[in-house]
Amino acid sequence: MTEAGEEKPSYEFKAVALLALGFGLVGLDRWLVMPLSPQIMRDLDLDYQDIGNLAAILGLSWGVFAIVMGRLSDKVGRRKILIPAIVAFSLLSGASGLATGLGMLLIARLLMGVAEGAYCPASYAASIDASPPRRRGLNLGIIQGAFALFGLALGPIIATQLVELVPSWRIVFGIVAIPGLIIAALMYFVLREPAFVPAINDQPKPQVSWVSLFGFHNVRIAMPAIFCAMSGLFVIGSLTPVFLTDVIGLSGTQMGFVMSGLGFGGFLGQIAICGISDVLGRRTTAVAAFFLAAVSLVLLTIYAQTPLMLFMLLFSSAFFCCGVIALIAGPLAGEAVPASIASGAMGLVVGSGEIFGGGVAPSVAGFIAQHAGLPTAFLTIAAVLSFGGLLSLFFRETAPRAVARVNAGLQPIAEAAAQ
Numbered sequence: 001m002t003e004a005g006e007e008k009p010s011y012e013f014k015a016v017a018l019l020a021l022g023f024g025l026v027g028l029d030r031w032l033v034m035p036l037s038p039q040i041m042r043d044l045d046l047d048y049q050d051i052g053n054l055a056a057i058l059g060l061s062w063g064v065f066a067i068v069m070g071r072l073s074d075k076v077g078r079r080k081i082l083i084p085a086i087v088a089f090s091l092l093s094g095a096s097g098l099a100t101g102l103g104m105l106l107i108a109r110l111l112m113g114v115a116e117g118a119y120c121p122a123s124y125a126a127s128i129d130a131s132p133p134r135r136r137g138l139n140l141g142i143i144q145g146a147f148a149l150f151g152l153a154l155g156p157i158i159a160t161q162l163v164e165l166v167p168s169w170r171i172v173f174g175i176v177a178i179p180g181l182i183i184a185a186l187m188y189f190v191l192r193e194p195a196f197v198p199a200i201n202d203q204p205k206p207q208v209s210w211v212s213l214f215g216f217h218n219v220r221i222a223m224p225a226i227f228c229a230m231s232g233l234f235v236i237g238s239l240t241p242v243f244l245t246d247v248i249g250l251s252g253t254q255m256g257f258v259m260s261g262l263g264f265g266g267f268l269g270q271i272a273i274c275g276i277s278d279v280l281g282r283r284t285t286a287v288a289a290f291f292l293a294a295v296s297l298v299l300l301t302i303y304a305q306t307p308l309m310l311f312m313l314l315f316s317s318a319f320f321c322c323g324v325i326a327l328i329a330g331p332l333a334g335e336a337v338p339a340s341i342a343s344g345a346m347g348l349v350v351g352s353g354e355i356f357g358g359g360v361a362p363s364v365a366g367f368i369a370q371h372a373g374l375p376t377a378f379l380t381i382a383a384v385l386s387f388g389g390l391l392s393l394f395f396r397e398t399a400p401r402a403v404a405r406v407n408a409g410l411q412p413i414a415e416a417a418a419q
Helices: 009-031 037-044 048-076 079-096 102-130 133-165 169-190 210-214 217-248 252-280 282-302 307-334 339-372 374-392 400-418
Strands: none
Touching (some): 009 102, 009 169, 037 169, 048 079, 079 102, 133 307, 210 339, 217 252, 217 282, 252 400, 282 374, 307 374, 339 374
16 A cells, blocks of 8 residues: 555545545434434423433543544554444434433433544544645545534434424434445445554554653644634534524524524535645644634624624634634644554544533533623633634644745755855
């Protein structure tokens, strides 16, 4: 097998397409329970706290196992993680439809988080393995953008349309499990292992320790930075619906239109921001995206009143917020370390963001909203996003083209100094 960056374009295209479809199904399976929650709550006698717990338990298990399985992927290879993971979360999604009570549903979602957490960093690393350096950011953005497209933008449409066509919400979970099994079969025939993964079991494999991962500068910066970015996404996603109805006074139909901006903005942002960073550089793009996300959220909170303006500002907030998540979790973390430990580094960064940004931040924001009001909670998150922009100033540039420009600019200085 050739080294990463030397793969033929045909393999790059097929690998990225399959990895993106797989991650899109991760997003669909993860968010499917939300649009189906009215029917699920009625049939299983659940309340709002139960629905919140279903989201939280998946996010926490995702975060923990993204860290654990990312390291394992560097040792045993991408295929041995990706294919079983996509089979597992597809079957577990189908099993969610068999739940007869909250306990069974919680167990199914907990195990789904394990499988989806395993898939996440391994898919990012497999994309880096298959991509030439000049397109790493773009390809990672495409893969992560599929999560927002299928989960946040198309997921509610798919779920609500299917539930109208079939007798029960339970069947919807079974239907959406089928594409994952097909993608897993295609991955088996298409995906290759990177060159550094030994073909013979008794050969030494890359050793990844916590100490070695924390030893890389960009990994240390990426962990608190992605906490800021994920805090923005998950707080916006969880509190915006009630903000739109209770504070702004939109109807349910208007709220649904505005909320679609979250998914479409996130999808386009994850592709565009990562792609732009290939040209402008990772650090510059991350700083700009953080501050533009904060500005968009402030304007959404204190200025917008009409559904169209709210849609545009929510689209903008998601565009920059999801874009910087994709940039930090993908290129900035993956390029900071040797390819043989890239999955471990990205798993550590993504897992930290999921645990604290996806688990802790919404709870804290909910407390602020309860005691100081929803606008105050949003403005607090805007401040957190601004802090992420300041942290991003400390990233070291890793984009190949940006690094080449810097080196080209320094070469005449070095030559003059040598004379």
